[in-house]
Amino acid sequence: MTDLKVREIKRLAYERPPIRRGYANQTLYVNISDSTISCKPVSEKMKETFVGGKGFDLWLLWNAVNSRTRWDSPENALCIACGPLGGTPIYPGSGKSIVTAISPTTGSVMDSNVGGFFGPYLKFSGFDALEIQGKTDVPTVIFIDGINKQVQVLEVTGLPEGAHEISEVLTNHFGQGKPRNISVVSSGPGAKHTLIGLLNFSWYDPKRSRARLKQAGRGGLGTVFADKGLKAIVARWDTVTLAMNDPADEAALKEVARLHSREIMEQDPKQNQMSMVGTAHLVPIMNDYDLLPTHNFRYGRHPDASKVGMDVYRPLFDKGYDGCWMGCSLACSHGVKDFVPTTGPHAGQKVYVDGPEYETIAGCGSNHGIFDPLHIIEMNFYCDNYGLDSISVGTSIAFAMECFETGLINKTHTGMDLSFGNKASALEIVHQMARGEGFGKMVGQGVRRMKQIFSREYGADRAFMEDIGMEAKGLEFSEYMPKESLAQQGGYGLALKGPQHDEAWLIFLDMVHNFMPTFEQKAEALHWFPLWRTWFGLCGLCKLPWNDVVPADNKQTKEPAKVIQHVEWYTQYFNAVTGKSLVPADLITMSEKVYNFQRILCLKMGYGRREHDAIPYRSMGPVTVDEYESRAERYDKQLKEIYAVDTDGKDTAEKVKTLRKFREERYEQLKDAVYERRGWTHDGIPTLDTVRRLGIDFPEVLDVLQAHGVA
Amino acid sequence: MVLDEGREFCWREGMTVADLLKELDDPYPYAVVRVNDAVISGPDFEKAAVPRGSEVHLIPLIAGG
Structure with missing residues (x-):
């Protein structure tokens, strides 16, 4: 005691x-x-x-x-x-x-x-x-x-x-x-x-x-x-x-809550089964579509992925209600009871582990070339126990592993074999982070600082590390492979805080379904989805009930990805509590004010411009010859059909360079289109018209804009 | 054989998920189909069998995190 x-x-x-x-x-x-x-x-x-x-x-x-x-x-x-x-x-x-x-x-x-x-x-x-x-x-x-x-x-x-x-x-x-x-x-x-x-x-x-x-x-x-x-x-x-x-209309609140809850109870078992396996359901699907990051985002698929799929975790999750808030019918916060870690201060003791969720499975599993479900559970437990972000831990260790395997760093620097697949070393890095010692302390500085340290202290190739280090704005990427989706590259790169998928997750709409072939359509998606998703954070809500389960007839609506029935229910919910009489479009405007304000706060802090929306090339396309050749048919076809490049007689290194030029240009074109749609300047700063239209033209906001040339 | 929302369909020997979707004449671009407890993704529709008596659910959308 x-x-x-x-x-x-x-x-x-x-x-x-x-x-x-x-x-x-x-x-x-x-x-x-x-x-x-x-x-x-x-x-x-x-x-x-x-x-x-x-x-x-x-x-x-x-x-x-x-x-x-x-x-x-x-x-x-x-x-x-x-x-x-x-x-x-x-x-x-x-x-x-x-x-x-x-x-x-x-x-x-x-x-x-x-x-x-x-x-x-x-x-x-x-x-x-x-x-x-x-x-x-x-x-x-x-x-x-x-x-x-x-x-x-x-x-x-x-x-x-x-x-x-x-x-x-x-x-x-x-x-x-x-x-x-x-x-x-x-x-x-x-x-x-x-x-x-x-x-x-x-x-x-x-x-x-x-x-x-x-x-x-x-x-x-x-x-x-x-x-x-x-x-x-x-x-x-x-x-x-x-x-x-103190809801303004309790009866209306009860009715709309009943509708949404009933739909979840009826549809979730048929759809993603969040209430049974949570976000772990994504693992096999991401792998099938070449979207599951493996080996520091080099590849999107691995033959052993099924070893860490939802069918493996389903029986490991402790049965029972798992809602992290009272009365939530989605109840996706699953956990593992009586897990016994093999390392660290809790080795040999029975512990309860909250998770793992998809991000931890991908970040601390496949992205390290590790496909052992129990290892991932142990990583999950210690990340939580030590107060460490399992996404940044996952992406940072993956980067260090690739640096180790490519010889940019070696055992003299790490004190351990940090090859992909080395479970003991991955766990030891996490324990070192908690103790504040060894190479783990350096990994705990995150990818951006590791690039600086490896370059400065060990003479590692800075340009190569800039290409493979999966961070933007200083934040490590979350665990989806965006290489083949330009819209998702924007979803990551143009997110205000850095590459987290909570603003926009457009991979399926863009890459799989090709619902947004033009820059304008991508820009529209990168306007609407981040604003809509922002709204949940303004109200104290979880986004998952919006689109991780959808109405049975959702596919018959004009824009299924928006799940318009749910947008209408959320509008009714907001009105029922607050007593307002808003329509769905008003919710987007509510978010737009805060979203632009946040961008200007970034500007106030010295960030929030076009240069800060850059992303590493690993997130856009194949950095290395090996990556290209692993999907050569895909990339050759793109060079020929999309970019009209005659690939005959070109070696792979030349094709990597050519593809890169096109993809980087497209990302810049996407930025242009998105900035215009958002009402921002070419440099990614909200214009005076935009802040006036939104009613956030306070003197202190105008001062910041003026200091950055927007007046 | 049962399809989601109670729709029934005819089964034949060797039927795949791709065959099933063709038979349904449903233009929606499904990315994932659940056949009993197995989740089948688009790239596997052509080779994934639908056993006799299967319960099948067409998953309309994959939303991500």
Whole structure:
């Protein structure tokens, strides 16, 4: 039993406002440098412009930082928000939190969404968002107790290091016999020693009698958290009911929730079976279509992929309800019970592993040339426990493995054989990240910094590493192979925070179905989909119920990919809670304001221009002769039929060069088309007309634009 | 043999998923078809058999993460 010592540093007793139409109408500010705790009002203008969730986070962040703020500056604000629909217990996927801060890997704005109970509990405790500034040397826990209407900054000693243990200990400590009333945000030792730390958000699972974890993974938000000196943030709330969000039309809310839930129950077993296998269902499909990254994104398919497919994980997942928010019928947060790691501090002990999901299977499995399901589960467990983003861990190790295999680095540098397929070394790298030592500490700096270090310290070929290092804006790519889809190259490269697929996932529409053959059609998709997906983050919602299960008659609609029936249901949902009378197009405009504001915040931080939307050539096409020759028929055909190149007599190296020239030109043409559609300049900056049309032409926004030549 | 949403179709010896889709005369470009518990992707439609008595679901869309 952990012996906790808790000392109160500061306490704020507050009046808990009633939730009105989904809003608490105030945010919570905590500065852990001087233990300031205060409440900030939320104005009607703030709601009108930024909606909630990520929008509120970004507004708070804008006001907290200046152009010289770095990720580890005390003023960098870690912001966590729910949204006006968040916390609704009967509508599928209504428990998301969004986290933002200035990222250690990109230096710019990062946002990451996550399930678990924290966001709703924060709001029901009286706060639409939480903003944390400052840094401290004492191990600090922020306790937001909505039941007793007080916020405390606490010094807590005796806490364990690992995220699973911290969550369990604090759930028991603050739960007072009611563990379901608690949600814990924590990181882990890896977050302290790397730049790719994540945040774990807990949700109590009564069937399994344990705190389970979801992750805000991308961009090192856990590293910001650890650098501030935070050990945990705890929210405490009581029973959740439908009435708690004060919906304007409860009957309409119940009806639309019933429709969506019923459809999921009926269609999910016939479609993707998310409620049974979660996103693991994607593994065999991605492999079949040459989209599953293997060996650092060299290839998209491997004969052993079936060894880590959904049929392997299905029987390993613990049976039972797996919703990370109350009442979600998609319930895709599967886990493995009584798993026994073979390495590290938990070797030989039975642990519960939340996952693996597709990204971890691909990132820590196929992309390392490893097709052992149990190894992937162990990587998943330790990434969570250490507070490490399994996507960045996966892509970073894959890059290091390719550098090792191509001789850019060697055992003198790594201290181990880092060949593709080496399971022991992959795990050891993760343990080193947690201990802050060895080559793992270097890998934990992420791909962009590894390129710099390998070049500077070891004389490695910088140009080649720029081609094969799968990062953009400083963020590692998530685990889909975009080489054959120009639209998905844009989905990655033009995403505001970096190459994460949560803005646009267009591979099937573009590559498989060829639904968008022209630049204009691709640009339209790269306008609509990122805006629509942004909307979920404004409202406190999960995107998965939108399009991971679709109506039976969806294919008969004009644009099946948009799942228009669901867009209409979400509009009804928003209206039922907030009392507004919006139409679907209004939802897109809501997002467009926040999306453009985020781009300008990137600009304020020194990023957010055309040059920052560059992507490595590995994501566009074959870098090496081997890659080309592995799909020679495809590439030869493209050169002949699309680019009218006579390939006769050309050797492969020449064909690689020729194809590259065409593909890089097409990516630049795509940028032009997308910038124009988004109302941005040729340099990728929102125009004055755009910010005026959207009503985000505040003086401080105009100042930033003017400083970058847009006036 | 049962198709999703209760539609039935005639089965014949050696039938593949590609044969089945042709017989349905459904123009939608399906990327994935589930035959019983097996997920069959487009590149395998020509070679994947549909056994007698199969329950088949046409998966309309692959949405990704």
